[in-house]
Amino acid sequence: MSPDEARRRPPTAQQFVLGELRRAITTGRLRPGTPIRQDALAEELQVSRVPLREALKTLEGEGLVTYKPHKGYCVVMLSLDDLREVYRIRELLEEEAVRAAVARLTDDDLGRIEAAQEEVERAAAAGDVAAMATANRAFHMTLFDCAGRPRLARLIRTLWDTTDAYRSMYYGDAGNRERVIEEHRAALDALRRRSADDAVTTLNVHRDHAVAELEPLLDA
Amino acid sequence: MSPDEARRRPPTAQQFVLGELRRAITTGRLRPGTPIRQDALAEELQVSRVPLREALKTLEGEGLVTYKPHKGYCVVMLSLDDLREVYRIRELLEEEAVRAAVARLTDDDLGRIEAAQEEVERAAAAGDVAAMATANRAFHMTLFDCAGRPRLARLIRTLWDTTDAYRSMYYGDAGNRERVIEEHRAALDALRRRSADDAVTTLNVHRDHAVAELEPLLDA
DNA sequence: ATTTTCAATATTGGATCCAAAATATGGAGA
DNA sequence: TCTCCATATTTTGGATCCAATATTGAAAAT
Structure with missing residues (x-):
């Protein structure tokens, strides 16, 4: 070693x-x-x-x-139902986290999220799927951590862990990578305007796209 | 042994x-x-x-x-913030579980929940605090399990586990025991009518009472 | 007197060994 | 040939022992 x-x-x-x-x-x-x-x-x-x-x-x-x-x-063998269940729970918890985060978001917080997004785009440009998965996670978790609700953030993390095995497949597709970047930018825009509603909506769409792409993968 | x-x-x-x-x-x-x-x-x-x-x-x-x-x-030392956080998360997840459960609740399911309630009342009458805590848990979990969302139910269970240490204190008070029974009856009534909204509202009140009683205990 | 260093002690982390349970194998009987 | 049961093998569960790390206490230097 x-x-x-x-x-x-x-x-x-x-x-x-x-x-x-x-x-x-x-x-x-x-x-x-x-x-x-x-x-x-x-x-x-x-x-x-x-x-x-x-x-x-x-x-x-x-x-x-x-x-x-x-x-x-x-x-664990994730069934289609499991996947949907996990994502539905994520929807509930992440909405809560995002609203709490927006309510207390500082410019400094925003800067860290923007930095994470730059990392996402850099990884995407380099075609580094693993790096992109990591950076994407950092983008979201940085936001969730801003909620100041450690237990909520911890729960969300474990839910992400549950589907990590499948999420990496998602970034294998160039179209998905491009879309992720666009959706992140939209979310960032909502955050800059401190619009919790828009941020939640944007991230819900973002998540739904992911689950829609993942579902076919689970039949095999 | x-x-x-x-x-x-x-x-x-x-x-x-x-x-x-x-x-x-x-x-x-x-x-x-x-x-x-x-x-x-x-x-x-x-x-x-x-x-x-x-x-x-x-x-x-x-x-x-x-x-x-x-x-x-x-x-772990549960802070007041921790307690509130856990109960807020429970509120989100349990509402989801209750709505899903009501949507597919069979008479058989209802019977099992009623049986659990009888056990709660029996334990309360006997003044058996430990048995009441167990039966109370069974009452709620039986309902949550009816949602047919195993992962959701699992999450809720672990959240209950987190505050178990404090909940048992709650049943030490006779007034609390009486109130729990009343609130359970109201929830059962809503379930019999298949009213998800009423069930959610009732159980939210139920939960809020518990957290209100628990909060003072955490200062010490 | 205060701080720093170093040794002694306590506590956790991990490897090996043995016990218990489950699974696979193979043979006897119907 | 199929079923059932006993046995052998594999695999997990747990106990003990040793190693690595952290903590404590005392002595020495400032």
């Missing part, structure tokens, strides 16, 4: 494993529905089963894996 | 510990803010630290304890 990797590597094995598992699920290396063989996975990640199991417990709490006593963990 | 206890005891140590920890936090035996000494707790519960740590990971996911690498776990 290079010094650079060592610096990046989290301070505990369970956090390292957690990140690796997220990535594996996100990128589809661990496909939905597959049972998780702890022994094999632990060996592959060069850790013992203890930190692996703690990471799995965390993922269970986030709804990314299921667990049955004495049967083990299993990557 | 008696045979009866043995039958009740969960199939894995981590589930047993999970239940014990919840109770300990709920009853205030583990007070908010106290760091959790794994060694001592494990010994007290007669298990090793491994299942204890996995249970703690679950509780962390539910927001009942916090975790810092190399520092350990800590029972």
